[in-house]
Amino acid sequence: MTIETSPGARDALRAWIDHLRALDGAAEATCTAYARDVTGFLAFQAEHRGGPMGLAEIGRLGTPEMRAWMAAERMRGTGARSVARRLSAVKGFVRWLSEREGFDPTAILSTRAPKFRKPLPRPLPAPAAKDLIETVAMQHETPWVAARDVAVVTVLYGCGLRISEGLGLKGRDAPLPATLRIRGKGGKERLVPVLPAARAAVDRYAALCPHDLTPDGPLFRGVRGGALHPALVADAMARARMQLGLPSTATPHALRHSFATHLLEAGGDLRAIQELLGHASLSTTQAYTAVDAVHLMETYAKAHPHGR
Structure with missing residues (x-):
């Protein structure tokens, strides 16, 4: 028999998600994931405790209940990174709820996430990034589609955009200005x-595109005129990297990593790169210093007499 979460707890969860969406500007995908994570947590606790999970019951959760939930997640095969993400969602909800219900959330907020190794970004060497863009141009026989794919990957690499940001550009953004105003994660804007090269690629695509690029419509169009799907960009890059013998990590997002790493290698300031990428925390950007250090050590090992 499944024990359900109380209506009060479900209403509180909906209110928290509405708060994230309206006041914090959280993306819809983030809201959906957080709602799913917290719902799963509450369902487990209801089963574990043998009774409905209401607001009062949430306030009485302690360390044993948190450990039991995390152990159950790992037993189900959930990876450490996913457990950490779900715990973060639970903590966010409980922190918000405790301020309204007046209970002490310390036991939940002090729960430590499982440790996991955060993989370093996998950027492309500058020549490989250039070759990849040139090879993408040969992946479609229709000239305007080929020009479109080149424009997308050039913008991702030349501006350091997430693919959602690149495909979020509107018709009014063409021709591209000297500076783009991008709305990134959490609704945060950056210049x-x-x-x-990015401006020229978009100009060529816009001149060839058979669809009317209306100001409020998407800049990058699919064959039938709708918004371009990210999977089509990934497919074009996958075909290009196979021709070039590049690793599977040469994805659209790798172009963003390449943008940051190549700026750093050229002497770019870490804080400025953080602003360009739209990272909320400098620690996220600092991952690129590790990438750059690895690159430098590899170069040193090849050049040093003892490394040959």
């Missing part, structure tokens, strides 16, 4: 300079 990104546009390289001439």
Whole structure:
């Protein structure tokens, strides 16, 4: 028999999600994931405790209940990174709820996430990034589609955009200005300079595109005129990297990593790169210093007499 969460707890969860969406500007995908994570947590606790999970019961959860939930997640095969993400969602909900219900959330907020190794970004060497963009141009026989794919990957690499940000550009953004105003994660805006190569690629695509690029419509269009799907960009890059013998990590997101790493290698300031990427925390951007250090050590090992 399944024991359900109380209506009060479900209403509180909906209110928290509405708060994230309206006041914190959380993306819809983030809201959906958080709601799913917290719902799963509450369902487990209801079964574990043998009774409905209401607001009062949430306030009485302690360390044993948190450990039992995390152990059950790992037993189900959930990876450490996913457990950490779900715990973060639970903590966010409980922190918000405790301020309204007046209970002490310390036991939940002090629960430590399982440790996991955060993989370093996998950027492409600058020549490989250039070759990849040139090879993408040969992946479609229809000239305007090929020009479109080149424009997308050039913008991702030349401006350091997430693919959702690149595909979120509107018709009014063409021709690209010298500086783009990008709305990234959490609704945060940042200014990104546009390289001439990116502007030229978008100009060529816009001139060839058979669809009317209306100001409020998507800049990058699918064959039938709708918004371009990210999977089509990934497919074009996958075909190009196979031709070039590049690793499977050469994805659209790798172009963003490449943008940051190549700026750092050229002497770019870490804080400025953080602003360009739209990272909320400098620690996220600092991952690129590790990448750059690895690159430098590999170069040193090849050049040093003892490394040959």
